[in-house]
Structure formats: structure tokens, C-alpha cells
Amino acid sequence: MRPDEFRRYGHEVVDWIADYLAGAREYPVFSRVSPGEIAGSLPASAPEQGEPMDVILEDFRRLILPGVTHWNHPRFLAYFAVTGSGPGILGEMLSAALNVNGMLWRTSPAVTELEQVTLGWLRQWLDLPEEFFGIIHDTASTSTLHAVAAAREAADPEARTRGGTGRLILYCSEQAHSSVERAVITLGIGRQNLRKIPVDDCFRLRPEALSAAVEEDLRSGARPFCVTATAGTTSTTSIDPVAEIAAIAEQYRLWLHVDGAYAGTAAVVPEFRHVLAGARRADSVVVNPHKWMFTPIDCSALYTRRPEVMRRAFSLVPEYLQGAEAPNLMEYGVPLGRRFRALKLWFVMRHYGREGVARILRNHVALAQEFAGWVRADERFEIAAPHPLSVVCFRLRASEQDNRRLLETVNSSGVAFLSNTVLHGRFTLRLAIGHMETSREDLGQVWDCVRTAAG
Numbered sequence: 001m002r003p004d005e006f007r008r009y010g011h012e013v014v015d016w017i018a019d020y021l022a023g024a025r026e027y028p029v030f031s032r033v034s035p036g037e038i039a040g041s042l043p044a045s046a047p048e049q050g051e052p053m054d055v056i057l058e059d060f061r062r063l064i065l066p067g068v069t070h071w072n073h074p075r076f077l078a079y080f081a082v083t084g085s086g087p088g089i090l091g092e093m094l095s096a097a098l099n100v101n102g103m104l105w106r107t108s109p110a111v112t113e114l115e116q117v118t119l120g121w122l123r124q125w126l127d128l129p130e131e132f133f134g135i136i137h138d139t140a141s142t143s144t145l146h147a148v149a150a151a152r153e154a155a156d157p158e159a160r161t162r163g164g165t166g167r168l169i170l171y172c173s174e175q176a177h178s179s180v181e182r183a184v185i186t187l188g189i190g191r192q193n194l195r196k197i198p199v200d201d202c203f204r205l206r207p208e209a210l211s212a213a214v215e216e217d218l219r220s221g222a223r224p225f226c227v228t229a230t231a232g233t234t235s236t237t238s239i240d241p242v243a244e245i246a247a248i249a250e251q252y253r254l255w256l257h258v259d260g261a262y263a264g265t266a267a268v269v270p271e272f273r274h275v276l277a278g279a280r281r282a283d284s285v286v287v288n289p290h291k292w293m294f295t296p297i298d299c300s301a302l303y304t305r306r307p308e309v310m311r312r313a314f315s316l317v318p319e320y321l322q323g324a325e326a327p328n329l330m331e332y333g334v335p336l337g338r339r340f341r342a343l344k345l346w347f348v349m350r351h352y353g354r355e356g357v358a359r360i361l362r363n364h365v366a367l368a369q370e371f372a373g374w375v376r377a378d379e380r381f382e383i384a385a386p387h388p389l390s391v392v393c394f395r396l397r398a399s400e401q402d403n404r405r406l407l408e409t410v411n412s413s414g415v416a417f418l419s420n421t422v423l424h425g426r427f428t429l430r431l432a433i434g435h436m437e438t439s440r441e442d443l444g445q446v447w448d449c450v451r452t453a454a455g
């Protein structure tokens with residue numbers, strides 16, 4: 001592509017992005033295509049001859065956009081809603097332009113150093129201890145996989161060489177994210193060696209049940225090695241009693257990993273700092289700036305107080321990659337190549353500042369509390385779980401089928417996109433606020449839509 005062409009289409013694309021972000025509300029939230037429709041509209045093979053950029057961009061608008069579910073829509077309220085903010089998008093664009101690979105310090109010193117600096121800043125915002133070392137991964141699932149691998153390295157350093165032997169046991173609550181179970185599968189620890197500890201009425205891990213399970217495993221000759229606490233579970237945003245879990249982890253010498261993928265960033269707000277209380281005693285902590293801190297996907301921050309163990313778990317340095325100037329981040333995990341993800345995080349943190357981030361998160365929580373109030377005031381509905389942050393679980397006081405139908409009606413209306421979960425065995429609707437443009441009016445519109453659909 002010639003420089004003048006790049007300039008012309010670059011301007012066109014940026015204009016399109018600006019219009020899209022300003023007008024995201026005009027799109028139906030939920031893509032209405034049926035399975036296979038997008039694939040069926042595209043040629044079976046790639047072109048032999050290159051095609052003009054005008055045509056490619058036109059096909060993007062005509063063929064691809066209809067298959068997009070708009071996470072940028074302020075009434076996208078499913079899963080964990082997110083914001084890919086303007087400064088974050090600009091950082092992402094520059095990162096693509098530089099196209100550097102930060103595998104070693106010397107392959108682009110700014111990648112390694114800015115990653116250490118931005119994660120240091122974020123660590124301060126979250127009030128985590130100074131000795132925590134941070135590294136950026138693509139997702140929380142990858143971060144947790146690395147935390148569990150480090151936990152195994154700490155418990156069984158021989159596993160690296162001869163493969164795992166002995167029954168290592170990992171604990172988490174029955175509300176923990178599936179990424180914990182996936183880590184156990186991936187690392188060959190085995191699902192039968194994962195203990196899902198029961199939760200209390202508020203969906204928090206029960207510490208006494210954890211102690212009892214550890215004792216029982218010790219009696220049977222197994223080796224407890226790791227516990228994962230969740231600060232903000234995926235279903236209800238319940239917060240495990242991390243301080244009590246930390247005390248148990250210390251007593252039995254378990255690696256404590258805290259999964260704060262969504263809710264961890266709430267600790268930026270002084271009155272929500274308690275979300276990460278206890279995490280200061282953890283061996284590792286994950287938070288996702290791409291979930292609730294306006295950074296485009298993907299950006300997950302993994303912190304550990306034992307970076308030397310993390311490094312020991314993964315380090316393999318062939319001759320052609322020697323270079324000892326500074327930390328070489330490829331030694332701390334699975335991937336060799338590393339994108340310049342810190343750039344977009346740096347843009348976001350500087351553009352909003354801590355107070356700006358706190359103001360937006362505080363507003364999300366206030367909106368969720370207001371929505372919960374509306375639900376409570378309508379006797380046809382009930383609140384299904386405590387809602388300390390920006391997620392509200394609620395349901396119609398009616399059959400599962402009626403609730404499923406309600407969700408389907410709301411989502412197919414194009415007005416909003418909500419998701420669902422199962423709590424105490426019952427189908428539950430779930431509304432999650434995470435887009436910075438979501439307004440009180442948006443939520444009013446959603447609530448009208450829900451009430452109308454309820455009949």
C-alpha cells in the first residue's frame with residue numbers, strides 16, 4: 001500500500017470509527033443473523049488478484065457489520081459489558097502501526113519498560129503491595145493458567161522435568177470462573193483434583209468448608225497446593241472472604257491466587273477498595289483492564305509477589321535469544337511474541353486519570369443500584385442475589401420458561417442485550433453495566449422493555 005493510499009484510507013477509517021462510536025445507539029444491540037449467514041455471504045476462496053480498498057471497506061460495512069453484536073452499544077448489558085474507549089483505541093492503532101514484538105527487552109525496550117511502568121501505576125491505584133511484579137497477558141484465563149503453573153512450580157519443582165506426579169489438589173468455590181478448571185485441565189493436574197468448595201447464601205466461598213476439604217485431602221495422602229479466591233464472581237459479583245482464605249492458605253502453605261478479572265479494578269475507587277482487601281496477602285492476582293477499565297480487548301494484568309517462581313516455571317532461553325539487559329518478559333510465560341499492549345493502557349490511564357476512572361465506575365455502580373430499586377418496586381419481579389457492584393441478577397416470579405421467554409423477547413427487540421445465569425438451580429436474568437455511555441435513560445428504556453415483555 002502506497003503511503004498516500006494509506007493516508008487516504010486511514011482518514012476514512014478513522015472518520016468511520018468516530019461516527020460509529022458517536023452513533024452506536026442507532027444499531028440493534030444484538031446481531032440478528034442466523035448461524036452460517038455471514039460465512040455464506042463470503043466467497044469460498046481468497047482472491048487471486050488484489051482488490052481495491054474501497055471495495056473491501058464497502059464489504060466490511062455491507063457484509064460484516066450485520067454480523068456484529070455491538071459491545072459498544074450503551075444498552076449492551078450482557079456478560080460483562082465493556083468500553084473500548086477513544087484513548088484506548090488510539091493506543092491500539094499505534095501499537096498496530098509500530099508492530100513491535102516485545103519478547104526480549106532489546107527487541108523493543110519501550111514494550112518491556114512501559115509494561116512495567118503502567119502495571120506499577122495500576123498496582124498503586126489498586127493499593128496492592130509494592131513488591132508485586134506485573135505482566136500483561138491477553139485474557140484472565142491465560143493469566144490464571146500462568147498463576148496455577150507458578151503454583152505448581154512452587155509446590156513441585158520437579159514437575160517441569162519429569163512431568164507431574166503425586167496428587168496436587170487445587171481449591172476454588174463452586175462459583176469460580178471456568179478458567180480455573182481449564183487451567184487444571186491444561187496443566188495436567190486433572191479435574192478430579194479440583195475441589196469446588198460450597199458457597200454461602202451470598203455466593204461466597206465458605207472458609208470452614210475449605211479448611212475441612214484441605215484436612216481431608218491431607219489425610220488421604222494428596223497434596224493441597226493452590227487456592228483461587230474470586231473477588232467479583234462472574235454470575236453475581238460476590239466477593240469471597242479473601243482475608244480468611246489467605247489465613248488458610250498461609251496455614252497450609254497453599255499458593256493463593258485472587259481472580260479479580262472484572263471487579264478488581266473497582267479497587268481504584270476508594271469506597272470499593274475492600275473488593276481487593278486480602279489480595280495484598282496473595283501470591284498472585286489478576287485484574288482485567290479490558291473488562292472494567294475502558295481498555296480495548298485484550299489486556300489482562302497478572303501480578304505476583306513471586307516472579308522468580310513464575311520465571312522458573314517457564315524459562316527456556318535458546319542461544320539465539322540470549323540477552324540479559326533487563327527482564328525478558330518471554331521468560332515469564334507461554335508466548336514468545338508479545339504485543340505492545342501497555343501502550344493502550346497507558347493512554348487510558350493518562351487520559352482519564354484515577355479520578356476520571358473512579359467517577360465512571362462509581363456511576364456504573366449507582367446506576368445498577370437504581371435499576372435494582374426499580375426491580376424491587378415491581379412485585380412481579382424479585383432480586384436474585386446481592387448486587388454490590390454494577391451487576392444485577394433478577395427474575396420474574398414465574399416459571400423458568402416464562403423467564404426464558406422474557407429474555408428472548410427483550411434481546412430480539414434490539415433494544416438491549418441481557419444475559420442469564422443459574423442461581424440456586426434457578427434460571428436468572430442478569431444485567432451488567434460496563435459501558436461508559438450507558439445512561440439512566442438507557443436503563444429506563446431497558447426496564448420499560450422488560451416490563452412490557454413481562455406482559
Ligand SMILES: *Cc1c(COP(=O)(O)O)cnc(C)c1O
Nearest residue numbers: 139140141177232233234261262
Ligand atoms: C470474565 C472472567 C474471567 C475470564 O476473563 P477472560 O479475560 O475473558 O479470560 C475470569 N474470571 C472472572 C471472575 C471473570 O469474570
